[in-house]
Amino acid sequence: MPEPKEAMAHAVLKTKEEIHTMREGGKRLFYILQCLKELVVHGERSGAVLDEKAKELAKKYDGAPSFKGYKGYPANLCVSVNDEVVHGVPHDKVINEGDLLKLDFGFWYNGLCTDSAVTLPAGRCLKRDMKLIAVTEKALYAGINKAWERNQMGDIGYAIQSYVEGEGFSVVRELVGHGVGRDIHEPPQIPNYGSKKQGIALKKGMTLALEPMVNSGGSKVFFEEDGWTVKTVDGGHSAHFEHTIAITEGGPIILTKE
Numbered sequence: 421m422p423e424p425k426e427a428m429a430h431a432v433l434k435t436k437e438e439i440h441t442m443r444e445g446g447k448r449l450f451y452i453l454q455c456l457k458e459l460v461v462h463g464e465r466s467g468a469v470l471d472e473k474a475k476e477l478a479k480k481y482d483g484a485p486s487f488k489g490y491k492g493y494p495a496n497l498c499v500s501v502n503d504e505v506v507h508g509v510p511h512d513k514v515i516n517e518g519d520l521l522k523l524d525f526g527f528w529y530n531g532l533c534t535d536s537a538v539t540l541p542a543g544r545c546l547k548r549d550m551k552l553i554a555v556t557e558k559a560l561y562a563g564i565n566k567a568w569e570r571n572q573m574g575d576i577g578y579a580i581q582s583y584v585e586g587e588g589f590s591v592v593r594e595l596v597g598h599g600v601g602r603d604i605h606e607p608p609q610i611p612n613y614g615s616k617k618q619g620i621a622l623k624k625g626m627t628l629a630l631e632p633m634v635n636s637g638g639s640k641v642f643f644e645e646d647g648w649t650v651k652t653v654d655g656g657h658s659a660h661f662e663h664t665i666a667i668t669e670g671g672p673i674i675l676t677k678e
Contacts, residue, residue: 438532524660627664627675628666
């Protein structure tokens with residue numbers, strides 16, 4: 421779950437034991453999202469059903485959803501469609517054939533939190549939407565590849581921004597990635613834009629949720645009346661991918677994968 425852009429703060433460093441626990445929780449979160457994706461692929465198009473399934477799967481994997489109740493968020497899962505960038509509240513939201521669907525889920529496991537998001541087509545999508553999905557996922561990995569000890573936060577943002585804009589899309593600036601682990605949102609904040617060798621230094625023990633949010637049109641967004649759903653100002657579609665990573669001596673490790 422991305423957070424609004426605010427002042428940068430120092431990182432919360434984790435022990436090897438905590439990172440190991442987060443890796444196990446992240447693996448379980450990966451399986452939860454894979455199951456939700458399969459439901460969509462096989463025709464499940466109700467946000468409320470996906471939300472309830474996410475809750476059931478969290479229990480099955482010996483954890484709990486982290487978003488439910490966070491600052492009043494009313495659901496277990498974020499389900500955002502088309503021009504909804506992030507934080508879409510599922511309820512009885514219907515997902516139609518051809519929609520661009522974003523699923524974002526946070527998972528508590530043994531007292532530590534991981535966070536991950538995917539974007540997928542609900543059936544056959546527009547060609548430009550498929551490119552948007554591919555570019556956003558590649559942008560995430562471009563950022564991860566810069567998450568090395570002694571690099572700086574701006575190196576991550578620059579890698580994401582330069583790739584996205586080079587492909588003709590724009591990055592959201594009002595929302596950012598964040599530290600994660602002992603809490604859902606921890607310092608530091610991680611913009612998806614920036615300049616090389618700017619910002620705080622990356623340190624071993626940081627656990628970070630990197631999450632490019634990429635728009636097909638302009639970068640501007642606004643909050644809907646529900647206080648949660650973030651949408652593009654110009655009505656363009658948006659994509660969102662996220663992994664929780666750990667910075668180690670040997671480089672970045674993705675915690676939210678199989």
